[in-house]
Amino acid sequence: MLSVFWKELERQVRINGAVSKITKEESEAYFFSRPLGSQIGAIASNQSRVIQSRDNLETKVKTIQTQTSEGLKIEKPDYWGGYLVKPITIEFWQGRPNRLHDRLRYTLQADENWKIERLEP
The missing domain is CATH 2.30.110.10 (Electron Transport, Fmn-binding Protein; Chain A)
Incomplete structure (x- = not known):
């Protein structure tokens, strides 16, 4: 319930x-249907874990944004599903x-x- x-x-x-x-296929289809910023956020964030600071999270996001702008292909994290x-x-x-x-x-x-x-x- x-x-x-x-x-x-x-x-x-x-x-x-x-x-x-x-299924993995359904999860991937949904993941890649989301805006790029949401995909990056899902990769950068270890959801619900304690974080040292907001700056650490934003640094991770900026690093992934830079990598994607340089051609790195986004991949759905294994832990991400529904x-x-x-x-x-x-x-x-x-x-x-x-x-x-x-x-x-x-x-x-x-x-x-x-x-x-x-x-x-």
Whole structure:
């Protein structure tokens, strides 16, 4: 299940479904469909690792930019990939006073259409 909650907006989205890792080919196609700056950022950043300073990251980016301008071919990092979520149900929640929240549930039917139901709070 995926759940995204925005406290300040009193909104939430919950998604239930099947999750699978995308293939190397799908990952490469998506990686190379992104702007060059995003590709360079993905190569320069060891995402979520502690960084010594912002300057170190920007230096890595500038080094890769220089190398690409000199003809170095960008390659997708081995660690870079993604997952595909095929939703079965999606629920949208909107907070309201007195717990009278709005809840809408979308359920994927066998014919690939979505059934929409309002749920009690």
